[in-house]
Amino acid sequence: MSICSPSNCNGLKHHSSKSHSFKRLFTSHFISQVQVTTFPYAIPLPSVYLPKPSQFSGKRFNLVTASATPVLETPKISFRSKNPKDINVLVVGSTGYIGKFVVKELVKRGFNVTAIARERSGIRGKNSKEETLKLLSGANACFSDVTNLESLEKSIENLGISVDVVVSCLASRTGGVKDSWLIDYEATKNSLVASRKFGASHFVLLSAICVQKPLLEFQRAKLKFEADLLEEAKNDKGFTYSIVRPTAFFKSLAGQVELVKEGKPYVMFGDGKLCACKPISELDLASFISDCVSSEDMINKILPIGGPGDALTPLEQGEMLFRLVGKEPKFLKVPIQIMDFAIGVLDFLVKIFPSLEDAAEFGKIGRYYAAESMLVWDPETGEYDAEKTPSYGKDTLEEFFKRVLQEGMAGQELGEQMIF
Numbered sequence: 001m002s003i004c005s006p007s008n009c010n011g012l013k014h015h016s017s018k019s020h021s022f023k024r025l026f027t028s029h030f031i032s033q034v035q036v037t038t039f040p041y042a043i044p045l046p047s048v049y050l051p052k053p054s055q056f057s058g059k060r061f062n063l064v065t066a067s068a069t070p071v072l073e074t075p076k077i078s079f080r081s082k083n084p085k086d087i088n089v090l091v092v093g094s095t096g097y098i099g100k101f102v103v104k105e106l107v108k109r110g111f112n113v114t115a116i117a118r119e120r121s122g123i124r125g126k127n128s129k130e131e132t133l134k135l136l137s138g139a140n141a142c143f144s145d146v147t148n149l150e151s152l153e154k155s156i157e158n159l160g161i162s163v164d165v166v167v168s169c170l171a172s173r174t175g176g177v178k179d180s181w182l183i184d185y186e187a188t189k190n191s192l193v194a195s196r197k198f199g200a201s202h203f204v205l206l207s208a209i210c211v212q213k214p215l216l217e218f219q220r221a222k223l224k225f226e227a228d229l230l231e232e233a234k235n236d237k238g239f240t241y242s243i244v245r246p247t248a249f250f251k252s253l254a255g256q257v258e259l260v261k262e263g264k265p266y267v268m269f270g271d272g273k274l275c276a277c278k279p280i281s282e283l284d285l286a287s288f289i290s291d292c293v294s295s296e297d298m299i300n301k302i303l304p305i306g307g308p309g310d311a312l313t314p315l316e317q318g319e320m321l322f323r324l325v326g327k328e329p330k331f332l333k334v335p336i337q338i339m340d341f342a343i344g345v346l347d348f349l350v351k352i353f354p355s356l357e358d359a360a361e362f363g364k365i366g367r368y369y370a371a372e373s374m375l376v377w378d379p380e381t382g383e384y385d386a387e388k389t390p391s392y393g394k395d396t397l398e399e400f401f402k403r404v405l406q407e408g409m410a411g412q413e414l415g416e417q418m419i420f
């Protein structure tokens with residue numbers, strides 16, 4: 001593994017611990033579902049300034065000098081025709097739940113992978129620099145700050161290579177209002193702007209199916225960046241994107257495994273059928289995202305994606321868990337109105353105490369995932385549609401539950417607010 005020298009790479013940012021006062025109220029114990037979705041809610045495409053990829057520091061670019069005789073312009077050779085080892089892939093958000101599997105998968109497929117990371121990575125910066133390097137083994141690790149465009153550009157420049165493809169698995173670790181805009185929009189945009197300067201012609205974005213019905217700040221931030229990508233591809237025919245919108249991750253559905261094992265009831269909202277999803281494993285999603293790097297079929301597409309099998313409601317997930325632990329099903333049904341009440345109170349308080357902004361947002365996130373399915377939304381029927389939600393991969397939630405029951409939750413921890 002080669003490492004971008006810290007003296008060449010700029011300022012590292014460490015996690016600032018956010019207030020966790022609200023997380024007990026909306027822990028994964030309550031949030032047994034996380035959803036995602038397509039976009040009936042069209043948002044205007046903002047006009048975006050992006051520098052043309054004129055300045056390459058790439059080793060593989062030849063200088064073109066002025067000639068007296070007119071020459072035919074050589075068509076730009078697509079990176080897709082090259083061997084994977086000659087394709088430079090830059091991964092941002094490389095140390096997250098999905099990002100680290102994406103790095104592994106891309107390395108396995110033989111791409112030349114550069115992973116941008118913070119020296120202290122993971123939830124609340126729990127991984128040391130050495131652990132972060134180990135995590136990114138096989139890739140060129142580059143410590144930089146995605147929230148600072150200038151330093152990110154400098155870091156890429158110091159790598160001395162061009163960029164063909166960017167894969168972004170960046171996400172706010174909290175889902176808080178400001179952090180969502182900082183990471184899901186600004187930092188992701190910085191990755192686009194900086195990498196375009198160094199030749200990137202394809203961008204793979206890990207988004208979320210729930211942006212189809214955007215009611216939360218992180219969804220709005222993601223949608224704004226999706227719109228920027230579409231605009232960029234419209235303005236430059238040589239630029240392409242793949243927007244991946246997955247359904248629920250396994251980690252988001254694992255919050256009650258230990259509790260059920262201990263004999264506690266499975267908590268769900270309403271009758272447990274308010275929402276459904278087709279959960280997808282980290283490995284399967286990483287494989288799907290890696291397919292997007294060079295597959296022609298996935299160019300300029302928004303790709304909703306779920307795991308194998310039928311869609312599952314919280315009730316079905318609970319029944320599955322009780323069957324696996326060999327216990328009689330025991331459910332605690334919580335009226336969804338309880339959440340509406342809590343959100344109403346927080347929305348009122350936030351007007352008096354603006355510092356409660358994030359607490360109110362976490363309440364809304366909890367409410368959203370308790371009631372909205374993570375399936376493709378059909379604007380014609382006005383309903384979520386399991387049949388229209390494509391499946392990929394082979395890992396099932398049942399196998400995952402079995403593994404967690406035997407081996408525990410290591411690697412499946414939720415983020416800083418225990419929601420994502």
Ligand SMILES: NC(=O)c1ccc[n+]([C@@H]2O[C@H](COP(=O)([O-])OP(=O)(O)OC[C@H]3O[C@@H](n4cnc5c(N)ncnc54)[C@H](OP(=O)(O)O)[C@@H]3O)[C@@H](O)[C@H]2O)c1
Pocket residue numbers: 013034035036092093094095096097098099117118120121122123124125146147169170171172173183206207208209245246247248249250252415420
């Ligand atoms: N949970 C679900 O069920 C679900 C379903 C569908 C879609 N999604 C979407 O999937 C995406 C990725 O999720 P995930 O669980 O893999 O995310 P994650 O584990 O929280 O990882 C986030 C990544 O972004 C980086 N990051 C966050 N804040 C940063 C900052 N200030 N500076 C630099 N880097 C920063 C993290 O770096 P550090 O390691 O240094 O913190 C990490 O690499 C999200 O957009 C989410 O909305 C989630």
